[in-house]
Amino acid sequence: MDVQRISTGISGLDRMLHGGLIAGRVYLVKGAPGTGKTTLAMHFAMAGVANGEDVLYVTLEEPADNIRVDMTRMGFNLRDPHFTLIDATPTVERYVLISDFFETFAENIEKMTDAIKKQFQEKRYSRIVIDPITMLKLTAAREIDYRRAFLSFIKTMMRLRTTVLLTSELEKTGIEEYLVSGVIELKTFELGGRLSRGVRITKFRGSGFDSATRPYEITSSGIVVYPDRTISLP
Ligand SMILES: Nc1ncnc2c1ncn2[C@@H]1O[C@H](COP(=O)(O)OP(=O)(O)O)[C@@H](O)[C@H]1O
Ligand SMILES: [Mg+2]
Numbered sequence: 001m002d003v004q005r006i007s008t009g010i011s012g013l014d015r016m017l018h019g020g021l022i023a024g025r026v027y028l029v030k031g032a033p034g035t036g037k038t039t040l041a042m043h044f045a046m047a048g049v050a051n052g053e054d055v056l057y058v059t060l061e062e063p064a065d066n067i068r069v070d071m072t073r074m075g076f077n078l079r080d081p082h083f084t085l086i087d088a089t090p091t092v093e094r095y096v097l098i099s100d101f102f103e104t105f106a107e108n109i110e111k112m113t114d115a116i117k118k119q120f121q122e123k124r125y126s127r128i129v130i131d132p133i134t135m136l137k138l139t140a141a142r143e144i145d146y147r148r149a150f151l152s153f154i155k156t157m158m159r160l161r162t163t164v165l166l167t168s169e170l171e172k173t174g175i176e177e178y179l180v181s182g183v184i185e186l187k188t189f190e191l192g193g194r195l196s197r198g199v200r201i202t203k204f205r206g207s208g209f210d211s212a213t214r215p216y217e218i219t220s221s222g223i224v225v226y227p228d229r230t231i232s233l234p
Helices: 011-014 036-050 066-074 092-097 099-106 109-122 132-139 143-159 172-177
Strands: 025-032 055-059 083-087 127-131 163-170 181-190 193-203 214-217 222-225
Touching: 011 193, 011 214, 011 222, 025 036, 025 143, 025 172, 036 055, 036 066, 036 127, 036 163, 036 181, 036 222, 055 066, 066 163, 083 099, 083 193, 109 132, 109 143, 143 172
Parallel strands: 025 163, 025 181, 055 083, 055 127, 127 163
Antiparallel strands: 181 193, 193 214, 214 222
């Protein structure tokens, strides 16, 4: 059976992925704060919206209002009716205001899985972003419980036939990296006294991929990846 490739919304990254992500699987984007995970995730979301697909974006750290302002400034249209942004950030006011909602979505990965299943009763989302999953991991009491719940999350997402992009700030994302179908790493380094950014694919099941670190930039219209250039470390 032929796999369906879908665009990340970043043409240079699609090139590195030999045509795009394989639909219906779960992927991880990891990187330190400020490397562009949210921006990359928004490219992925909006590429779906551009196809007329319904997309669900769950934000767990950055308040939705900030995402709206920052991403609108980069030229993304978050008002598109095909785009649903769910604020599951644990700020005090929100926690009080919509505590049920917060708990449903973000208390732990089991509840997140259930909440997404519930969302699917109203609408079928072909793409989902969870940005970042860090919190869900930190709330898990035991590693083994988290592992089981994370695996169950992946199976549920595959059953729902949706493509999921998770972001993570944790350097140690061992379990997730084993269980997801692909990992994209965003890195910042200092090169000749200048800040330089590099993207690397470390895993992509079911496909060949460019394993080199390629330079990327964050611009006023989002991320640009240069798949033909190399980063020469000093
Ligand atoms: N117009 C712009 N030009 C260049 N860099 C920008 C622009 N807008 C935002 N950035 C950079 O994008 C980064 C934030 O991206 P974001 O996707 O929020 O990262 P993360 O989610 O990994 O924390 C910051 O490092 C910021 O400096
Ligand atoms: Mg972010």
